[in-house]
Amino acid sequence: MKIMEVPPRYPNFEQTAIKKFWDSLKEGKLLATKCSECGKTEFPPKIVCTSCYSDKMEWIELPKRGRIYSFTEMHVVPTGFKPPLTVAVVELENGVRLFSYVVNARFEDLKVGDEVEIDFQEMNWYDYKKHPYFVFRKV
Amino acid sequence: MNDVAIVGAGTTKYGKHLDKSATDLAQLAVKEAIESAENISIDDFDGFVLSSQNPEILQKQGNSVNHFSEFLGIKAKFATRVEGACVSGSMGLITGYMAVKSGLVDLCLVVGVEKCYELPSSSDIMAAFSYVIDRDWEAAFGSNAPMGFAMFATRHMSIYGTKEEHLAMVAVKNRKFASKNPKAHFQKPITIEDVLNSRPISKPLKLLDCCPVSDGASAIILTRRELAKNYTDTPVYIKGIGQFLINENVISSISDLTEFTALKIAAREAYKRAKIEPKDVDVAEVHDCFTIAEILEIEALGFCNKGEGGKFVEEGETDLGGKIPVNTGGGLLSRGHPIGATGICQAGIIFEQLRGEAPKGRAVDAEIGLTQNLGGWGTSQAVIIYSR
Structure with a gap:
């Protein structure tokens, strides 16, 4: 247990x-x-x-497009998550900023200002059920 | 309004205390604080402030101010517990300061404590601390403290050219100071290569860019100026405080990830109240939970220009003999970080410096000292300025 x-x-x-x-x-x-x-x-x-x-x-x-404002790749995560996990703060074309996973890039592939698009996928939420959520995909 | 003085300070060693409970640690810190002053017994306190971040989850213990009073043997006409994640300690000091300043109490005990190593592994402890992060919009991704500060590091490096070596220099300097502090969690000196070669935690931050989770407790005794001489010949006075909370708790809400905006405001308030400028500060203890934080802090506190923190460290300006020695107690990076105790331990280190009691190798001839403590992603900040 x-x-x-x-x-x-x-x-x-x-x-x-x-x-x-x-x-x-x-x-x-x-x-x-x-x-x-x-x-x-x-x-x-x-x-x-x-x-x-x-x-x-x-x-x-x-909007469905934005640019990387900052990013990191987590290697130590709480029990229940599987590293490495690349996450970013993305600034959308209208100035709104979002936080989520970058699903198709590692830390070394990214730089501030890179263009990303919003995608959607099922994610494990902390009720241990799958829920659809938004993620980033480097263009 | 009363002037407020510190007349006693005590702290346990920080580290893994497998043989001691949270209340044991608090007792040991209070014992040392009482013994550092004259003519104080536990019955003399009429104020009690407890700073503890997480006893509800770490110990499954609620009602903590009542719980700790049993083991500390304290009775008080004003008692409260404060919690604001990693800035809990300074929030406790400021609460005690207000109680003395207003005349509500005469002699106030401020105790900070955290006992983490009851949980079996570091990822369990990390899970416990992920409660401090927004559960809906951040923690659901496996986020934890290094994630947010790494975001600051990536952006600061991208905009200002700060290098991983600059971050490493902070860790090396603070470990050098910790090697002269027998109460520090880590005391063995390290090199820049050690930092650069340590394993990634949240890129670009590596293991030695990150403070440990520690067990420990620290205590401070506050009274008003007129009573201070009853307890010590060398009180230290709180000259000014500044606190600021900004509504940017989720990492994506932070308007500028190259600075601690809330700290710039808190520092301005504290300098104004103390009637000093940044250049007047002789020694500072800042919240280096991660190496990048110390760089952002020396910039926001006005010790150097924005974007030049890395260079300032490289030029030795934060070391002994530099413009402003920073984290002479070893910092959170090496001294350790029992969450609720940290801000109170910082005050104890400045108390020691201003009384001329710091040991050789980390002693600064100082008249004015400063502590800075933060919570969240640096969006909750507290600055306290002290004088002889």
Whole structure:
């Protein structure tokens, strides 16, 4: 028996206020929230704007291309993950930044500014179920 | 408002303490702090602040301020526990400072403790600490502390030309200081080649670019200026504090991965309150959880220009005889990092320096000292300035 691992959490993807975000991933769409009063785009999505505190948030689809802002390759990871794992912060064409795996490149293949596109794949989430999520693919 | 003085400090050795519990460690640190002052017994404290990051997960123990009071034998009219990941220690000091400054208490014990080596392996400990990372948007990827700081390193190296050798120089210098600190987790000197040849952890960071997880406890005794001389002839005064928290907890939310923006603000506040400038600081203990962090910190604290941290280290400016000796206690890299204790241990090292008690090989003739402690990806920062 494993004594300690990152324990499962059970986010209720069917009932969460940002259910639409998770549902859209299944359709190959990546969404963020945008405040319809002050115009601020939020990622991770939020139900209230962190800038003007309006609750009039609308969903927008994010661009599918961006550039590497920074990156690393993890070799030591918690119990339950298999290294090495290449991850990056990517800045999309509209300035929104995202964090995920780079699935087709190692550290040595990457540099800041490299172009990537958004792809979607099934990922093990910490409820130990597969969920669709977005990943990066170097162009 | 009262001026606040430090009149005592104590710390355990940092490392693996397989034979001691979290409360054992706390007792030993408090014993040393009490014995470093005069005329203090445990009954004299009327304030108690506990800084501990993770007892709920490491020890499966909640209600920690109550739990520790049993083993420390402390009664207090103000008691609280603070937690803010790796900056918990400085948050504890600032909480104690506010309690004394406001007149709520006269004599405040601030204790930081973390006991990690109850879990069987380092990946188990890493899993326990991955709780501090956003569970939905980061930890689900297997992320952990080296990941975020490696992101800063990659970007700083790309924009400013900082080299892996610069990072290694930080680790070598701090180990040299630790070799003169019998309480450090690691004391055996290392070379730049040792750092460069150590195994990758989160590229470009290697094993010797990373601080260890440690067991340990540290304690500080605070009182107001008028009472300080009852307890020591050589108190050290807290001249100013600065804290800043910025709402960029997820790595992709950080607006600039080449600097600690929150630290620039916290430092400005602390310098203003202490009525000093960066050049007035004689010795500093900074939060080198990873080598890149020390480079970002000496830049954000204003010891050198932005982007020039690597060069500043290379030129020996952070070593003895340089413009500003940094991490003369060995830093987190070598002294170790029992999370909740670190900020309090830093204060103890500056206390020792300003009282002229630091041993040869790491002693600085200092009138003004500074500690800097961070939480998260450097997005929660605390700076404390001290004087003789």
